[in-house]
Amino acid sequence: MATQLLMAKSPSEAMGLKTADAAFLAGGTEVNRLGSEAAAGAETLISLKRCSGMDHIEKDGDNLRIGAMCTFQKLVESDIVPAYMKEAAHFMASRTKRNMATVGGNIAALRSDSYLLPTLFAVCARLEVLTREGQENICVNSFMEEALSGKEMLITEVIVPLGIKAVSKRYANTAQSHAVLTMSAAVTEKGITMAAAVKNSGIYRFRKLEEALRSGEDMSEDDMIAFFRGAEGLSISDDMFGSVEYKRYLLGVTAYDLSRKLADSGKGV
Amino acid sequence: MISCIINGKKRSFDIEPTRRLRDMLLMNGNFAVRDSDDAEGFCGSDTVLLDGTPVFSNLVLAGEVEGCEIRTPDSLGNSMNLTVVQQALVDAGVVQSAYNAPAAALLMTWLFENNPSPTREEVKDVLSGIFIRDAGYEHYYLAAELIKEKLAGGEYKTEIAPEFRPNLRAVGKVMPKIDAPQLVSGERAFVEDYVDDDTCYMVVLRSPYACAYVNKIDTSKAEALPGVVKIITAYNCPDVTYMSAGQGNPEPSPHDRKLLNKKVRHVGDRVAAVIAETLEEAIRARDLIEVEYEPLGAVFTVEEAMAEGAPLVHNGIVEYRAGAPDDLEEYNSKAGDEREGKVVYQFPLHGDIRHNIAAANHGFIGDVDKAFAEADAVVEATYQTSQIQHTPLETHICFSKLENGRLIIYASTQVPYHVRRIVSWVTGLSENKIHVIKTRVGGGYGSKQDILVEDLTAYATFATGRPVLYHNTREEEFIANSTRHPMRVHVKMGGKKDGSITGIYLKVDANTGPYGNHALTVPMNSCSKTLPLFKCDNMKYDLTIYYTNTPPAGAYQGYGTPKGTYGLMMAMCELADKLGVDYKEMVLKNHVEEGYMLEILKGLGEGREGNVVPVGSCGLREAVEKGCEMIEWGKREESDDPDWKIGKGFAMIMQGSGLPGLDHANAICKLEMDGSIIVTSGAADIGTGLDTIIAKVTSDILCIPIDKITVISGDTDSGAFDTGSYASSGTFFSGNAAVVAASNLRKKIIEEAAYQSCEDAEDFELEWPGKVVSRKTGKVLTFYEIIHTSTSGTGRGHLIAPGSFTTAASSVPYGAHFAQVAVNVRTGEIKVQKFYAIQDAGTPINPEAALCQMYGASLKSIGHTLYEDMILDKDGRCVNANMTDYGVPMISEQPDDFKAVLIDVNDDHGPFGAKSISEIACNGAAPAIGNAIHDACGVWMRSWPMTPEKLLRELGKIK
Secondary structure, three states: OOOEEEEOOOHHHHHHHOOOOEEEEOOOOOOOOOOOOOOOOOOEEEEOOOOOOOOOEEEEOOEEEEEOOOEHHHHHHOOOOOHHHHHHHHOOOOHHHHHHOEHHHHHHOOOOOOOOHHHHHHOOOEEEEEEOOEEEEEEHHHHHHHHHOOOOOEEEEEEEEOOOEEEEEEEEOOOOOOEEEEEEEEEEOOEEEEEEEEOOOEEEEOHHHHHHHHOOOOOOHHHHHHHHHHOOOOOOOOEOOEOHHHHHHHHHHHHHHHHHHHHHOOOOO | OEEEEEOOEEEEEOOOOOOEHHHHHHHOOOOOOOOOOOOOOOOOOOEEEEOOEEEEHHHOEHHHHOOOEEEOHHHOOEOOEOOHHHHHHHHHOOOOOOOOHHHHHHHHHHHHHHOOOOOHHHHHHHHHHOOOOOOOOHHHHHHHHHHHHHHHHOOOOOOOOOOOOOOOOOOOOOOOOOOHHHHHOOOOOOHHHHOOOOOEEEEEEEOOOOOEEEEEEEOHHHHOOOOEEEEEEOOOOOOOOEOOEOOOOOOOOOEOEOOOOOEEOOOOOEEEEEEEOOHHHHHHHHHHOEEEEEEOOOOOOHHHHHOOOOOOOOOOEEEEOOOOOOOHHHHHOOOOOHHHOEEEEOOOOOOEHHHOEEEEEEEEEOOHHHHHHHOOEEEEEEEEOOOEEOOOOOOOEEEEEEEOOEEEEEEOOOOHHHHHHHHHHHHOOOHHHEEEEEOOOOOOOOHHHEOOOHHHHHHHHHHHOOOEEEEOOHHHHHHOOOEEOOEEEEEEEEEOOOOOEEEEEEEEEEEEEOOOOOOOHHHHHHHHOOHHHEOOOOEEEEEEEEEOOOOOOOOOOOOOHHHHHHHHHHHHHHHHHHHOOOHHHHHHHHEOOOOOEOHHHHHOEOOEOOOOOEOOOOOHHHHHHHHHHHHOOOOOOOOOOOOEEEEEEEEEEEOOOOOOOOOOEEEEEEEOOOOOEEEEEOOOOOOOOHHHHHHHHHHHHHOOOHHHEEEEEOEOOOOOOOOOOOOOOHHHHHHHHHHHHHHHHHHHHHHHHHHHHOOOHHHEEEEOOOEEEEOOOOOEEEHHHHHHHHOOOOOOOOOEEEEEEOOOOOOOOEEEEEEEEEEEOOOOOEEEEEEEEEEEOEOOOOHHHHHHHHHHHHHHHHHHHHOOOOOEOOOOOEOOOOHHHHOOOOHHHOOOEEEEEEEOOOOOOOHHHEOOOOHHHHOOHHHHHHHHHHHHHOOOOOEOOOOHHHHHHHOOOOO
């Protein structure tokens, strides 16, 4: 447990306070959660709750800028947040938790049962992050790669596209349980995109599948199931959330369902 | 220094900023901000409003609230002045064990302050962050309606619950539970609220091995730490063999554990107890204890336990208090070394520890083989159930201290007198030197029928002379408590084309874990509370209970009945399907009716010969007919989505009302100096409203308003013996003891009035409120006048009447539970769309509380059926010992259409015709849902929890 709490007043101050044995503290539903690994070993916590200008929701052309300290509940209640983001925020079933959990915190936790990451991957969201070198605008999967490699970054904004169609599906034992699988699909300007969070495995974009679908390949449900049964790069294992076979089967069925949903919505696949 | 505003008052605290907000609030005296999940952000007991928004205070750091405004549950009304919201929760009946009631009241207050007319969805949303295990959520919706009506028009319009027995003023009427104001307002109520400032803390070092000898324990480094008071190990504690089940003495459970054993038998077993002046010091010391283990082979399933040459969980000597077999000496010649300890049977339970058998039982009526041969069809299947945790919101806790040479024990228990007895055994103190005070109990469900923490805590005080607090973590609730026995239920059932059942064979293999508490009685209920549902002349059962190295099993609401019911009712549905008979018709053709002699009970007497009795009052048929009508049995429902298939199922259910011939209850009724009444009862109200039942029956017998009656219960100093709250005995036994005591006091009051009036007692009768009237002369004496005279300098003494209740009569509650499910045949998802619990509880003395208990137990059993499962790894370690991963149902899992209906039946033996209500409601969900799944998609789910993955496997979608 940390022994020091620092209250940053701005993102730059927070970044300036960041040391190797410190961790950022956003809503607290991960970092302060007993047994959480989100800030394991951190001696110092840098709270972002007093940082000004980090909980806004603003339109910016065809995009929406969401402050990293925006809570899940604020997303749900906003009139301008797209339906796909509200759907993802609603995956967090506890209202009290939604009052606390923040968009930036959930992304930064990099959990394999993340509520938001599959959707953000699928819609090709971008992040404004503060690094030692200054402000950067990066795509969400780059953030993930760099964060995993140990680069110190503070998410300040999440930028999601408006006017696109995206759908998601989450599977969990109960609504409050960690998800075994959350999958999202979207129709972006490049065509269909598909991503999933697989518990204890990771967050994935399925580019081969996307390419097949973009090329007009008519994939049946069985094709989708077969694709995921044989998909390479998916390091899924048997665990208490389910067997490998179950998870791969579910990926296939869900990919089919989501692609059909998008097709039925008239945006075309 | 951190400054903030708490409940409208400026406060400053000298506290580390990294401590949790809840810690700070406790420093401020806001103890109703509780913790059920060790800061998991799940249960919601720690909910507060932070700058007007509900948050989990355990997930906020103290340093983050500088300058903030905080509101806690105790800012609402107190027990003498409840707010509209608090009162509505009380009136709706949801304030039961109530550990989370203050937090729920705060959330509902916040909701109505921001939205005076919330929709059902909005109520659901605000309660989505709070776990309610006892009453379910349905009556929270009702409470919301009541609040709306009260705020809009000053009075309730919606009926809270049906009322019964119009000739009575209290019994059967909607009336607030008498402890509800205290509980909803967050006043002192639970063990943790009574802990003294100078109390030491105890923590337990637990085994990392499923089975090992503890060869050596080095506590020297730990003992050198400042603040450490004592460390107790197997090498310095009393050599007393006992067991944890709170059952009547002599218990039908083997004595097979000590305070601390030299052989640990499950991951989480006790190795050492550390008592220190602070919790932090105790934990630090625990981490410094060095233990030399000698790991041994372990078994985790009944299949492993029964295998030839399997590692033995117990391999010491066996003793019998009575009925020792002739070959015992030879049997004991094969015992292992002294570290094994011993197993002591109070009387033979057909155990054989050299084959990991803790107990067994076998019996039959008729000839099942002949019955199967004569049947037109026979089905045979095995049903498997998982290991389930009770998850009471208040984890197990005990506070003990010494006062003038006596041990004072504050316990959250269902069995205060058994706690006293077992602490007496462990410490060697006589029972007059031990005072057990049962506080309010924040959820028991059977887990607090076991003496799991009181023995060690009380011994720690006895050994050190210091006040000691012990409080389980949530993880310890899973790994070191008691759980529902996993069972393998094998059913063979034969029937004729006309739908009559010719024979039933039930083979139950139960996993009791490492210790034998309730080893026989819980699995026995899988036969004794199921087979008597059937009007069948040929029935046979074989029951074997195995020791294993899993976390311990024990009593759990319903005992073994939910599992036996699951197997039998699923098999019956399979048989109906095979015979081409409608399941409902088959149920109606084969269920018992009033007067049917239950020969099968002869062998099912909890280790003794059982009472063969006829079926008494029985609302079973009415429950089946009513439920079939409600769910439109026979009508096929179609979904708009072809992936979702809809099906219906139901199960008939029964339980008991205590244990005739075994249970015993006492009460003492006293007329106070102003004419009011105090009842002292040995009963243990665990939130279900037992104290209110005692008050209500007393009120109706003595013709006195309920607010003139105080019930003091669960205190071993002031009350008289009661076997405790388990086996659905509370209403029937403790309630009947109060009936006897009140009736005796009524007689004394009349005799005294007659004496004071120089008239005959036969001419007097009681009249409302609290007076005695002579039919002959018209003379009226109030209770005040009578007691004033009888306690004067020339009076005949205080009017006090004891009441004792035992019986050989059985009052069996019956019912039927119905489910409509939707099954996604591509993803395996299962949704319970409708669930109807129809029950005959005799006279429901507290109707609104009864309905809530039916909702709570039904939702709990829906959880068992679909979600809950303690998962062990290959080494016996529970990998989901937390609330999030374990999977309890919350408001999101509650069926959209959820109804509880009481069938009006007046029982001959229960107090004012009452029978038990809550426990039976655990029994129906699994077979009702399982049969509905079959109706929906044609597969039989023979293993609970019925997960999507298992369903997909049954459907052939995955291998």
